[in-house]
Amino acid sequence: MEVYFRYVNTADGLKDALDDLRRSDILGFDTETTELDPYRGELRLVQLSDGKNSHVIDLRAFASNGSLHGNEQLAPLYDLLSDPTRTKIAHNAKFDAKWARHHLGCEVNGIFDTYLASQLIAAGDTDRRHSLADAAQYFCGIELDKSMQVSDWSAAELSHQQLEYAARDAVIMRQLRDQMVERLASDELERVAALEFECVVPIAEMELNGIYLDQPRWREQLEKVKTAQAKTADELQEMLSAGVAQASLFGRAEINLDSQHQVTDALLNLGVPMPASTRAWQLQPLAEQYPVVAKLLEYRGVAKSLSSFGENILEFIEPQTGRIHADFRQIGAPTGRFSCSNPNLQQIPHDRNYRRCFTAAAGNKLVIADYSQIELRILAEFSGDEAFIDAFVSGQDFHAASASRVFGVSPDEVTDDMRSFAKRLNFGIVYGIGASRFGLMTGLSQNEAEDAMRKYFGTFRKLDSYLRNEGRRLIEEKDVRTASGRLLRLRFDEKSREEIASARRYGINMPIQGTSADILKRSLRLLHDSIRGTSAKLVNIVHDEVIVECSAGEADQTAENLENAMCSAGREYLQKVPVKADVKIADEWSK
DNA sequence: GTGAAGGGCCAC
DNA sequence: AAACGTGGCCCTTCAC
Numbered sequence: 001m002e003v004y005f006r007y008v009n010t011a012d013g014l015k016d017a018l019d020d021l022r023r024s025d026i027l028g029f030d031t032e033t034t035e036l037d038p039y040r041g042e043l044r045l046v047q048l049s050d051g052k053n054s055h056v057i058d059l060r061a062f063a064s065n066g067s068l069h070g071n072e073q074l075a076p077l078y079d080l081l082s083d084p085t086r087t088k089i090a091h092n093a094k095f096d097a098k099w100a101r102h103h104l105g106c107e108v109n110g111i112f113d114t115y116l117a118s119q120l121i122a123a124g125d126t127d128r129r130h131s132l133a134d135a136a137q138y139f140c141g142i143e144l145d146k147s148m149q150v151s152d153w154s155a156a157e158l159s160h161q162q163l164e165y166a167a168r169d170a171v172i173m174r175q176l177r178d179q180m181v182e183r184l185a186s187d188e189l190e191r192v193a194a195l196e197f198e199c200v201v202p203i204a205e206m207e208l209n210g211i212y213l214d215q216p217r218w219r220e221q222l223e224k225v226k227t228a229q230a231k232t233a234d235e236l237q238e239m240l241s242a243g244v245a246q247a248s249l250f251g252r253a254e255i256n257l258d259s260q261h262q263v264t265d266a267l268l269n270l271g272v273p274m275p276a277s278t279r280a281w282q283l284q285p286l287a288e289q290y291p292v293v294a295k296l297l298e299y300r301g302v303a304k305s306l307s308s309f310g311e312n313i314l315e316f317i318e319p320q321t322g323r324i325h326a327d328f329r330q331i332g333a334p335t336g337r338f339s340c341s342n343p344n345l346q347q348i349p350h351d352r353n354y355r356r357c358f359t360a361a362a363g364n365k366l367v368i369a370d371y372s373q374i375e376l377r378i379l380a381e382f383s384g385d386e387a388f389i390d391a392f393v394s395g396q397d398f399h400a401a402s403a404s405r406v407f408g409v410s411p412d413e414v415t416d417d418m419r420s421f422a423k424r425l426n427f428g429i430v431y432g433i434g435a436s437r438f439g440l441m442t443g444l445s446q447n448e449a450e451d452a453m454r455k456y457f458g459t460f461r462k463l464d465s466y467l468r469n470e471g472r473r474l475i476e477e478k479d480v481r482t483a484s485g486r487l488l489r490l491r492f493d494e495k496s497r498e499e500i501a502s503a504r505r506y507g508i509n510m511p512i513q514g515t516s517a518d519i520l521k522r523s524l525r526l527l528h529d530s531i532r533g534t535s536a537k538l539v540n541i542v543h544d545e546v547i548v549e550c551s552a553g554e555a556d557q558t559a560e561n562l563e564n565a566m567c568s569a570g571r572e573y574l575q576k577v578p579v580k581a582d583v584k585i586a587d588e589w590s591k
Numbered sequence: 592g593t594g595a596a597g598g599g600c601c602a603c
Numbered sequence: 604a605a606a607c608g609t610g611g612c613c614c615t616t617c618a619c
Contacts (some may be wrong), residue, residue, distance in 0.1 A: 258614055260598060276604050279599065304600055307613050333609050337603085344611045347602040375603090431607035440605080501606070509608040513603090543603045543609090 001142070005047075005054035005167030009061035011073045017048075017055035018076045024050035028173030029081075029088040029108075031096045032166050034154040038208065039320045043068070043103040044153045046077070047166050051174025054167035058158070059103075068103050077104070084109035089173040091115045091132040093197075094330065097204035107201055114173065116196045116331060117180045120189050123479070124334035124488040136172055139179040144172070192484040192518070196330060199521045202528040203328055206538040210323030211345065211358055211547070215314060218357040222310055229302040233257055236299045239292040240266040257299060267292065309354060313343050328541075335510050336486045336517035337543060346542045350591075358540075358589040365555040365585050367536070369562045370545040371519070371570070372580040373398050375430050378483075378515045381574045383466035387459060392577050399423040405459045406452075425456055429467075430512055432505030467508060474507035475500060482514035483573040484522075515573060516544060523569035530561040540589075547589060555585045 008017045021027060028049040035041025046057045062071050080086060081100055088108055090096045092115040097108045118135045122128040133144040148165035155162075184193050240255050240263070255262045260278060268274055272290050275282040280297055287294040316324045324343065332339025340346045348354055360366045376398060380388040391401035396411065403422035404411045421442065428438055439449030457464035474480050478490045488510050492503040520541065527538065527546070536550035536558040546566065550558040563583045570579025 256615080260615070262615095277598075279604075282604065300599080304613080308601065308611090312612095329610095332611095335609060337609060339610050341611060344602080347600090347611065349601065428607065431609095434606045436606055438607095441607095498606085505607065506609095513609065516603095545603085 001168065003054065003164050003168045003171055004052065005049075005056050005163065005171075007056050007058065007163055009058040011062075014057060014062075014073060014077065017057065018080060020053065021048050021050065021055060021080065025085065026051075026087040026112075026174065026177070027080075027089065028054075028170040028177075029090045029093075029096060030166065030170045030173070031099050032153045032162075033099055037318075037325075038098050038102040039318050039325070042066070042154060043099045045158075045166050046100075047170035048080070049167070049170035049173065051171060054171045056163050056167050056170075069105055074104065078106045081106050081108050086110050087112050087177075089114060089177045091135070091169075091173070093200045094204045094207070097201055098208055101204060102208055109201070111197045111200050112177055113197055113200055114176050114180060116200075117177075117184060117193055119331045120193055120196065120486065121180065121183050121187060123187070125491075126334075132169065136176060139183075140172070140175055142172060144168075187487060188485055189487060190485075192336075192482070192486040195484050195518060195521055195525075198525045199330060202524040202538060203330055205528070206541070207325050207328060209537040209539050209549070210318065210321055210325040211539040212323050212361045212549070213313070213317060214357050214359045215317065217359075218314065221353050221357060222306075224353075225302055225305050225310070229299075229306050232295065232299045232302055236292070236295045239295055240270070242270065258303065263296065267296075305349065308347075309349060316343050330521075333513075334488055335514040336482060336484075336521075337513060338517070338520075338541060345540050352590055355590050356588040360549050360587055363552060364535075364549050365552050365558075365587065366539075366589060367548045367550060367555060367558045367562055367583065367585055368545065368589065369548075369559075369566055369581045369583040371516070371566065372582055374516050374519065374544050374570070374579070375512050376426055377570075377574060377577045377579060378512050379430060379463070381577045382470075382511065383460075383463040384576065385460050385462035385466070387461075388463055389577055395578075399426060402426055402459075406456050421452075425452070429456075429463075430509060432508050471504045471508060475504060480507045480510050482511050482518050484515070484518040486514050486518065488514070519566075519569050519573050519579075520544065520546070522572060523566045526565035526569055527562060530565055531558065534558065534561075536561070559583045559585055 006013070006017060008014050028051065030047045031043060032045040033041050033043055043059055046059060048055050057077070059068055062068060062074055064071065068074060081088065087110045089112045091113070093108065093111045093113040097111070100106045100108050114132070114135055115130055118130040122130070133146050136142040136144045148162055151162055184190050236257055237255060255266050257263060264274055264278055270292060272286060272293060280300065283293050283297055287297055316326070318325055326340050326345045327342050329339045377392055380392055387405060391398050394401065399422050400411060400414045400419045403414045403418040406422055407414070407418050424441060425438065435449040435453055436446055438444070438453065439446050442449065444452065474490060480488050480490065490503045490507055492499040494500065520543070523546065524538065524541070531548070534550065534557070535554050536548050538546070539549045540547040546562060548558055548562055563581050566581040567579050
């Protein structure tokens, strides 16, 4: 592939390049960096292309003392990148946006992200891959050689091969986008694409912001758990070795308490009637009769805390900022939910002892907001069930309100048991629970569980018919969509009853979970726009929860901005059901 | 040594 | 060994 490019390393060259680039309002955009982490490396190249000619800007030529900040010559580049009317096409634009933000101080606006577009068009097909090379092959039939990606971008003089590679990645973006635009239109994915693209910058900023972890407090908590773990491990070891014959001859036989196999053998030797798996929910019923089982469950709890939420999380603290900058994948699940890793901030135990370690930095506050029952509100909207909707409109405790209807008692006669029962059923419905599982969960017999569910659906008749009709439709049509139009194509073996049932549960759940993700993403963009120029910074998101850090003086205003963003976003997607977000100002991450 | 698979468990 | 959906991380085991 012949690539026409200009290498830019002078002020005049940059001026000419930008004059040329301004002739097109849709530009391919890419960067080359010396590291993957913007806090570690150098932003070496910025490449921009109109689809025919590319300009490869060597930023090292514009740096003073290793910094690009304050260089007036770069102002036109800054203007181009931040201009929302000029589309910047990038693959995984979050990456480039982070480097532009941190090294140029520039917010990239008008993003078209070919990585996210590729994921949206794949509609949940897990066989599809979404690297630039894969997308170029799939959409344009172009073979891309990515071997230069990992070349040395810190070299004093970059080779012609490197520059040509850099230019090429920018030049192909235009045709890739043109192909994708057609597919987004024909698959009716334009609205969800816009939603995803406008969310890139808020997420890029959130990753740069990071979240503050109080290290001494975390270590203190860690020591407590370590002590508990050692004691529990010792006791469990003692109890298990009682069942090992050689114990008295060679001293205590050491059992690897983390080994599924060894623990099962030891328990069998002790005469415990072992179920097929040693998972907690299966062992729970045996815990009362066999103290050793109770001890095992106790051990598992502390062991998990220590391994997953121990020392290792401290290694993620970035020395430059003293904060944790996790990786968020914007379309982490086919439903549209985020996933998070290194570390996963979405699975920090709810236990206050852990969450209270995540705090605001000195002089700051955390503003924490979460959507109230968002998934159930979405289900109410989709089903159009008046009783379901009324329970939300009236503003009372939803689980209590549904219990009142199911049990046929007045709201003030609802007992804790009734509420808990209704709550478990309400959540179960969202996941497509069956009577047998519900029975196991509540201790009801199969018949009693069936009766309860019949009564529930007898109360919420339109919910019942929605679930039935939609379940039938999605098996026939093999696709489902969220409120933003996000698409999932279902794949299942039509001859397999299990696969059909599984596809039905998945297909019922996806639009609910996915619409919740749509609403969260929209709220992040609205929040981003409303806190611009203030001290407020997005620091974490957990599916239906948003955490913002700001100066203490701006906490009240930030709380108002956050609540407005979340509720406005909800109202864009839900018309029949009110949307509620609970907001609080705190020093620590806690409920 | 390294990496994939399976089991288990944390979050929403 | 879930007939309750989505993730990531840790551990052991086992193949290469």
